[in-house]
Amino acid sequence: MTTIRDIAKHVGQEVKIGGWLYNKRSSGKIQFLQLRDGTGFIQGVLVKKQVAPEIWEDAKRLTQESSVYVWGTVRSDERSATGYELDVTKLEVIQIADDYPISNKEHGIEFLMDHRHLWIRSRKQHAVLTIRAEVIRAIQNYLDTNGFSLIDPPVLTPSSCEGTTDLFHTKYFDEDAYLSQSGQLYMEAAAMAMNKVYSFGPTFRAEKSKTRRHLIEFWMIEPEMAFVEHEENLEIQEQMLTAVVKQVITNCKQELAILGRDLTKLENIEGPFPRITYDEAVAFLQKEGFPEFKWGDDFGSPHETLIANSYEKPVFITHFPTELKSFYMKPDPNRPEVCLSADLIAPEGYGEIIGSSQRIDDPILLEERYEAHDLPREAYQWYLELRKYGTVPHSGFGIGLERAVAWICGLEHVRETIPFPRMLNRMYP
Numbered sequence: 001m002t003t004i005r006d007i008a009k010h011v012g013q014e015v016k017i018g019g020w021l022y023n024k025r026s027s028g029k030i031q032f033l034q035l036r037d038g039t040g041f042i043q044g045v046l047v048k049k050q051v052a053p054e055i056w057e058d059a060k061r062l063t064q065e066s067s068v069y070v071w072g073t074v075r076s077d078e079r080s081a082t083g084y085e086l087d088v089t090k091l092e093v094i095q096i097a098d099d100y101p102i103s104n105k106e107h108g109i110e111f112l113m114d115h116r117h118l119w120i121r122s123r124k125q126h127a128v129l130t131i132r133a134e135v136i137r138a139i140q141n142y143l144d145t146n147g148f149s150l151i152d153p154p155v156l157t158p159s160s161c162e163g164t165t166d167l168f169h170t171k172y173f174d175e176d177a178y179l180s181q182s183g184q185l186y187m188e189a190a191a192m193a194m195n196k197v198y199s200f201g202p203t204f205r206a207e208k209s210k211t212r213r214h215l216i217e218f219w220m221i222e223p224e225m226a227f228v229e230h231e232e233n234l235e236i237q238e239q240m241l242t243a244v245v246k247q248v249i250t251n252c253k254q255e256l257a258i259l260g261r262d263l264t265k266l267e268n269i270e271g272p273f274p275r276i277t278y279d280e281a282v283a284f285l286q287k288e289g290f291p292e293f294k295w296g297d298d299f300g301s302p303h304e305t306l307i308a309n310s311y312e313k314p315v316f317i318t319h320f321p322t323e324l325k326s327f328y329m330k331p332d333p334n335r336p337e338v339c340l341s342a343d344l345i346a347p348e349g350y351g352e353i354i355g356s357s358q359r360i361d362d363p364i365l366l367e368e369r370y371e372a373h374d375l376p377r378e379a380y381q382w383y384l385e386l387r388k389y390g391t392v393p394h395s396g397f398g399i400g401l402e403r404a405v406a407w408i409c410g411l412e413h414v415r416e417t418i419p420f421p422r423m424l425n426r427m428y429p
Contacts (some may be wrong), residue, residue: 004040127255153183159379187224224396233395238271356397363387
């Protein structure tokens with residue numbers, strides 16, 4: 001048995017495929033079976049006079065999402081979206097599906113989200129999840145081949161890594177615990193042991209946001225690097241993102257075409273990326289439509305979109321106000337009121353996809369920042385000790401997988417970029 005993904009290897013040969021009926025039409029003497037097997041889609045052509053009567057009748061009674069084994073000869077066909085068709089010689093019904101709820105007509109988004117377990121079978125959703133898998137593969141390929149080691153941080157933590165209250169609380173036997181909102185602090189510890197590391201896993205934010213850019217549970221890739229300072233950190237991000245986009249374009253052309261993605265916008269993604277300081281961003285916003293925006297304010301979606309629309313590539317906004325960012329970000333030695341930080345804003349209005357900074361390596365300064373943010377010392381005494389035993393300059397960044405996939409796919413909402421999204425009012429299915 002073969003798969004539709006590998007069908008090009010079998011032109012002129014008879015193959016067996018296990019799959020499901022995606023759609024069907026008939027001209028009376030020919031049945032056209034749109035088949036999917038989880039790896040791709042292909043049309044099977046069944047000619048009445050060329051098969052046994054019982055095969056023809058079995059094909060006639062197939063309903064949407066009925067499961068089958070199909071035998072047939074593979075042939076090239078330029079008219080096909082996949083470039084190949086299957087001349088069906090035999091089929092075996094596994095199950096006739098009963099009243100499949102998602103038809104080819106329009107359905108409301110809430111209906112589709114209620115049936116997300118079935119919706120992911122559709123051609124568009126299959127394309128999105130295929131690209132998601134390729135983005136993951138590309139990120140890990142870049143990191144794995146550039147000296148990074150994968151390290152797994154805990155999901156249960158004793159406190160917030162950033163001092164926020166937007167946490168999911170649980171009990172850890174007789175202690176309080178929280179679902180992790182970032183593995184970064186643990187990656188800093190790992191970097192002191194392994195030099196260049198990264199984590200890849202789920203993170204959780206309990207903020208009650210309903211925007212198209214937010215999920216309650218999402219996946220983060222968080223590299224951390226010893227002996228790497230701010231400038232080199234930005235260069236690594238440029239190199240990684242460029243490599244990821246190129247790999248997706250190369251390996252997912254068909255999926256991007258299904259989504260109607262404008263490839264010219266992606267083909268333009270190559271470092272170096274433009275950079276502006278927070279100061280420059282504030283001046284730009286005040287001039288271009290947000291006169292009320294003042295120094296020290298944080299950017300919202302409209303602000304990020306306006307900035308991004310001025311560039312055809314992702315743009316770094318650097319040197320944010322120190323008090324606006326997390327306690328561990330290193331102040332600029334030449335101007336302590338701003339820190340050595342950056343947000344990478346995707347083009348086309350997709351917002352921040354990477355947040356980064358050089359971390360504080362001075363143990364005295366970190367103690368001061370820790371106390372200023374009134375953080376629980378008992379929960380992260382170990383983190384403070386990292387600066388006591390062999391402190392070094394180090395930097396890192398975090399990339400939100402779903403936002404990156406939404407941008408690469410050209411999707412309006414991040415909910416389609418994850419198989420089973422968790423949002424403010426949705427935890428089903």
